[in-house]
Amino acid sequence: MSEEILEVKERKLKVSDMAENLIGSEIITLAWQINEMIANGKKISNLTIGDFDPKIFTIPSELKDEIKKAYDENQTNYPPADGTHELRRVVSSFLSKRLGLDYGMDEILITSGARPVIFAAYNTMVDVNDTVIFPVPSWNNNHYTHLTRAKAITVETKPENNFMPTAADLEPHIKKANLISLCSPLNPTGTVFKRDEINDICDLILNENNRRGENEKPVYLLFDQIYWLLTMGETKHYNPVVISPEMRNYTVFVDGISKAFAATGVRVGWGYGPKSIIDKMKSITSHMGAWAPKAEQVAVSRYLGNDELVDSYLENYKSEIIKRLDGFYYGFKKLKDEGFNVDAIEPQASIFMTVYINLIGKKKSDGSVIKTTKDITNFLIDDAMLALVPFSSFGASNDSVWYRISVGTCGISEIELVIQNLRTALSKLS
Numbered sequence: 001m002s003e004e005i006l007e008v009k010e011r012k013l014k015v016s017d018m019a020e021n022l023i024g025s026e027i028i029t030l031a032w033q034i035n036e037m038i039a040n041g042k043k044i045s046n047l048t049i050g051d052f053d054p055k056i057f058t059i060p061s062e063l064k065d066e067i068k069k070a071y072d073e074n075q076t077n078y079p080p081a082d083g084t085h086e087l088r089r090v091v092s093s094f095l096s097k098r099l100g101l102d103y104g105m106d107e108i109l110i111t112s113g114a115r116p117v118i119f120a121a122y123n124t125m126v127d128v129n130d131t132v133i134f135p136v137p138s139w140n141n142n143h144y145t146h147l148t149r150a151k152a153i154t155v156e157t158k159p160e161n162n163f164m165p166t167a168a169d170l171e172p173h174i175k176k177a178n179l180i181s182l183c184s185p186l187n188p189t190g191t192v193f194k195r196d197e198i199n200d201i202c203d204l205i206l207n208e209n210n211r212r213g214e215n216e217k218p219v220y221l222l223f224d225q226i227y228w229l230l231t232m233g234e235t236k237h238y239n240p241v242v243i244s245p246e247m248r249n250y251t252v253f254v255d256g257i258s259k260a261f262a263a264t265g266v267r268v269g270w271g272y273g274p275k276s277i278i279d280k281m282k283s284i285t286s287h288m289g290a291w292a293p294k295a296e297q298v299a300v301s302r303y304l305g306n307d308e309l310v311d312s313y314l315e316n317y318k319s320e321i322i323k324r325l326d327g328f329y330y331g332f333k334k335l336k337d338e339g340f341n342v343d344a345i346e347p348q349a350s351i352f353m354t355v356y357i358n359l360i361g362k363k364k365s366d367g368s369v370i371k372t373t374k375d376i377t378n379f380l381i382d383d384a385m386l387a388l389v390p391f392s393s394f395g396a397s398n399d400s401v402w403y404r405i406s407v408g409t410c411g412i413s414e415i416e417l418v419i420q421n422l423r424t425a426l427s428k429l430s
């Protein structure tokens with residue numbers, strides 16, 4: 001006997017205001033749109049996404065071997081909620097050796113990449129309707145603020161400060177702040193805080209917390225240093241707790257292997273901070289089930305404990321990144337010298353760099369005039385076959401003509417091609 005399948009009319013469902021108004025990642029959306037154009041036969045250099053092409057940037061081969069080995073050992077059950085004992089021990093010693101940071105194993109939380117650390121930190125330190133201050137351009141703070149149902153105060157940073165926020169930028173808002181979220185080396189700019197700049201921000205936070213006293217929630221600092229191993233040349237990475245030890249009470253760090261070892265898909269990250277905060281974050285991530293896979297944790301603990309392997313990987317990996325960043329930097333400077341209205345900020349760290357492409361008012365060969373940043377972005381894609389993310393996608397104002405170049409998917413031969421295509425397209429403007 002056959003049963004008739006009833007067709008159920010799809011009902012438009014109401015969801016929470018938070019979910020209704022949450023926007024996905026603008027960068028991932030743009031990157032996929034470009035990938036689709038490429039799949040349809042268009043030739044575009046896609047330098048949008050902050051990820052790696054694993055054929056160009058592979059994870060350390062010893063880490064890969066350790067991951068396979070851990071699966072062969074059947075390391076496939078639930079890991080402890082805060083991460084395996086061994087990985088927390090190795091991370092603790094890594095931080096102490098390389099950064100001078102003293103965090104015990106119960107002050108470290110291992111998660112599936114760094115994102116759950118950020119989500120849990122926001123939810124631990126920020127209440128509904130609290131205020132989060134963050135600089136723009138910056139990565140995803142707008143979304144985490146929204147997910148926490150908090151209010152955002154954004155501070156637009158300036159090219160003359162390498163797009164890093166200063167204490168003076170933050171000061172007008174400090175009394176309202178519950179959390180300040182900072183990142184260095186910064187995504188999207190590839191620039192870092194100088195020692196004095198962090199020191200002044202720490203003073204601002206400490207003064208405000210002394211004023212508030214013990215019965216009021218302090219201003220916390222979320223300090224995302226996931227790119228700290230990727231500094232270039234003379235650039236030094238500084239962190240607030242080494243510079244100003246009292247900041248230890250108020251700081252939660254975001255960190256992990258995703259960027260430092262080209263391992264975005266391996267999903268092992270960690271946060272560290274005061275034990276009372278890390279404990280709460282652990283409860284949140286364990287309810288989310290956001291622990292890193294057990295075998296990957298076992299493998300990372302075995303790999304990260306081997307200084308020689310780590311150093312030799314980083315030496316080669318960083319030199320490949322620098323080649324690309326320098327290639328674009330000098331390429332843009334050359335275009336500037338040739339009279340085009342472009343510029344670049346010298347790359348300091350990470351896999352990103354900042355370029356300026358101001359074509360407002362220029363006339364294209366079809367007679368149309370470039371009027372907005374969106375027009376510039378589209379001109380780059382259509383005429384220069386180059387896809388970059390505008391800083392407006394990182395919260396900067398819509399008329400910003402600054403862009404991020406990401407080199408994680410870029411082959412060496414692509415650099416000259418990008419610069420030449422850009423030169424050709426720019427030459428056709430009047």
Ligand SMILES: Cc1ncc(COP(=O)(O)O)c(C=O)c1O
Pocket residue numbers: 050112113114115116139183187224226254256257258264268269
């Ligand atoms: C500044 C920053 N923090 C954190 C992350 C997230 O890292 P993960 O992939 O480990 O979640 C990213 C990824 O793009 C990032 O740019």
